[in-house]
Each structure stands twice: as structure tokens, then as C-alpha cells.
Amino acid sequence: MNFDEIKEGFVIRIKGANYYIVSEGREVKCFLRGKFRISGDRDKILPVVGDSVKFRKQSNSKSVDYAGLIVSVEERKSVFARSTSFGTRREKILGANLDYIFLVHSVIEPVLSLRLIDRMIVAAEYGGIEPVVCINKIDLSDDLGALKKELNLYVRMGYKVLFCSAIEGKGIEPLRELMKNKRSLMAGPSGAGKTSIISKLQPNLEFRISRVSAKTGKGRHTTSHFELHPLSSGGYLGDTPGIREFGVNQIEKNKLHLYFRDFCNFPDDCRFSTCVHDHEPGCAVKEAVKDGEISEKRYDSYIKMLRNLSRNE
Numbered sequence: 001m002n003f004d005e006i007k008e009g010f011v012i013r014i015k016g017a018n019y020y021i022v023s024e025g026r027e028v029k030c031f032l033r034g035k036f037r038i039s040g041d042r043d044k045i046l047p048v049v050g051d052s053v054k055f056r057k058q059s060n061s062k063s064v065d066y067a068g069l070i071v072s073v074e075e076r077k078s079v080f081a082r083s084t085s086f087g088t089r090r091e092k093i094l095g096a097n098l099d100y101i102f103l104v105h106s107v108i109e110p111v112l113s114l115r116l117i118d119r120m121i122v123a124a125e126y127g128g129i130e131p132v133v134c135i136n137k138i139d140l141s142d143d144l145g146a147l148k149k150e151l152n153l154y155v156r157m158g159y160k161v162l163f164c165s166a167i168e169g170k171g172i173e174p175l176r177e178l179m180k181n182k183r184s185l186m187a188g189p190s191g192a193g194k195t196s197i198i199s200k201l202q203p204n205l206e207f208r209i210s211r212v213s214a215k216t217g218k219g220r221h222t223t224s225h226f227e228l229h230p231l232s233s234g235g236y237l238g239d240t241p242g243i244r245e246f247g248v249n250q251i252e253k254n255k256l257h258l259y260f261r262d263f264c265n266f267p268d269d270c271r272f273s274t275c276v277h278d279h280e281p282g283c284a285v286k287e288a289v290k291d292g293e294i295s296e297k298r299y300d301s302y303i304k305m306l307r308n309l310s311r312n313e
């Protein structure tokens with residue numbers, strides 16, 4: 001085959017050995033050959049969805065579905081990863097360069113769990129992705145004011161918190177606005193309404209996304225596949241139907257606190273520089289919890305996660 005001309009693009013879908021790249025507004029089917037290097041320190045890692053790549057376009061190709069050869073992967077700005085098993089710190093990188101991860105949770109059915117939200121936020125912060133808390137099914141809430149007050153905790157930390165009802169089509173516009181020209185991922189417990197929200201964002205997109213998960217969702221523990229789908233208002237969106245658990249066991253115990261944004265206002269105030277804000281005396285974080293500057297719920301989430309990480313070590 002004859003290759004020339006290096007082009008740039010990013011991976012939106014991987015099927016077997018085929019990598020589908022968007023480049024200059026077109027989809028290009030590419031493949032890998034041999035070993036290649038990721039610029040920076042991650043060597044010999046296979047591209048994932050969202051990776052920016054350089055590829056050699058096949059010359060003389062008239063077909064839209066022409067082939068290219070991926071020659072390099074650019075350094076990742078963010079990663080979407082999860083730990084692969086308990087008792088190890090191994091992780092699997094599922095995606096790269098995502099701008100937002102929408103943490104879709106419902107008021108009830110399934111019941112709202114701030115602890116799960118906290119865990120998902122840690123996973124997002126660890127990967128360098130901006131999380132957006134999205135509370136769906138507000139039509140089922142009997143006290144929306146109280147709910148908003150409860151969630152205000154995240155607003156104070158600087159996170160975006162959205163409320164919507166996919167059924168009633170309420171609160172969808174701000175979601176669409178945020179997703180515009182960004183690469184986003186939907187995540188959250190099964191039944192929270194991810195698919196319903198997608199169908200309101202862009203009719204028929206939910207069918208394309210479901211098809212992806214139907215094909216790959218054979219075993220619920222094996223699924224870790226997602227694709228990025230173009231949004232007609234600009235940007236790309238993926239769903240994570242099979243990624244049930246947000247494993248964060250790969251995080252080092254003494255680094256966990258770095259992913260709690262609200263703890264970071266007190267970085268140098270603890271007596272011990274190695275303080276993980278657990279049983280140490282003179283801990284500024286614990287002091288801030290006592291003073292109500294840090295929410296007790298957040299601290300409880302932290303300790304719970306810390307204990308889980310300890311169990312792994």
C-alpha cells in the first residue's frame with residue numbers, strides 16, 4: 001500500500017483492529033501497525049476512544065472509508081480510567097481527552113446516593129475530567145427546594161449541578177449548552193435516566209447509543225466500551241451503560257485527599273505534612289469539619305473510601 005501525508009484526528013470508535021478517526025470533519029477508518037510511541041512517558045499504549053492521533057492517509061483513495069495508518073498518539077489531557085480488580089492498583093484506561101463527565105443520578109428509583117456521587121467525583125478528578133452533577137427525575141421530588149439545598153454543597157465547591165426531568169423535558173437545555181463543542185460522557189447508576197436524557201438531547205441518538213451497548217454488553221463485568229457520537233449542536237457524547245462500578249482502587253491511599261476539592265483549602269495547615277486527615281493530631285481538615293467549613297458527609301465519604309483503599313494494601 002502507498003501511504004503519504006500525515007493527518008491529525010481523534011478516535012471516536014474502536015472495533016476490533018479498526019480505529020475510526022474523525023479528521024477534518026470526516027470519518028477515517030485507520031489501523032495500527034507495529035509498535036508506536038505515545039509522546040511523553042507512556043510508551044506502547046494502545047489508543048483509546050478520545051485519543052488524538054496522527055495518521056498517514058492512504059494516497060489515491062477515492063472511497064470515503066479510506067484507510068489510514070496510525071503513527072502516533074498525542075499526550076492525553078485527561079483519562080477516563082477504572083481499576084480492574086480489588087486488591088491491586090491496576091487500572092484500565094477507557095477513554096481520553098474528555099471535557100465533561102455527566103454524573104447522572106436520580107432523585108429516587110434508584111435512590112440518590114451522595115456517597116456514590118462523591119466516589120464518581122473522585123474518579124473524574126483523578127482522571128482530570130470536569131464532573132457535572134446531573135440530578136434527574138425531579139418530577140418525582142416532593143421537595144425540590146430541599147433537594148437543591150442538599151446539593152448546594154457541590155455548587156460551593158465549584159462544581160456545576162444541574163436538575164432535570166427527562167420525562168417532562170425539563171432542564172435539558174443547560175445540558176445541551178454545556179455539551180456544545182465539547183466531548184462528554186454520561187455516567188451514573190443504571191436506571192437514573194441516561195438514555196432518557198440522551199433521547200431528549202437528540203432524538204434517535206439513544207438508539208444508536210443503545211446499539212453499541214447491546215453489542216458489547218454481553219457480560220456486565222466485561223463491558224468497558226464506549227463510543228463518541230457526534231451531536232448535531234456540536235460536540236461528541238458517549239454513554240457508559242456497562243460501566244457500573246466506578247472503581248477507584250488504583251488511587252494511592254495518601255493521595256486520595258487530593259481529589260477532594262473542598263479539602264484543598266487547607267493544604268499546609270495540618271501538623272504533619274504527610275497528614276491524610278484520618279487519626280493524625282493537629283489535622284486542619286478535621287478541624288474544618290468541626291467548624292462546618294467542610295461538610296461532614298464529604299468527610300464521611302472520604303474516610304469510607306480511605307478504608308476501602310487500606311483494605312487493598
Ligand SMILES: Nc1nc2c(ncn2[C@@H]2O[C@H](COP(=O)(O)OP(=O)(O)O)[C@@H](O)[C@H]2O)c(=O)[nH]1
Binds near residue numbers: 137139140168
Ligand atoms: N419519572 C421519571 N422517570 C424517568 C425520568 N427519566 C427516566 N425515567 C425512567 O427511568 C427508567 C430508566 O431510564 P433510562 O433512561 O433507561 O436510565 P439509564 O439506565 O440511566 O439509561 C425508565 O423507566 C425511564 O422511563 C424522569 O425524568 N422522570
Ligand SMILES: [Mg+2]
Binds near residue numbers: 195
Ligand atoms: Mg441506558
Ligand SMILES: [Zn+2]
Binds near residue numbers: 276277280283284
Ligand atoms: Zn490533616
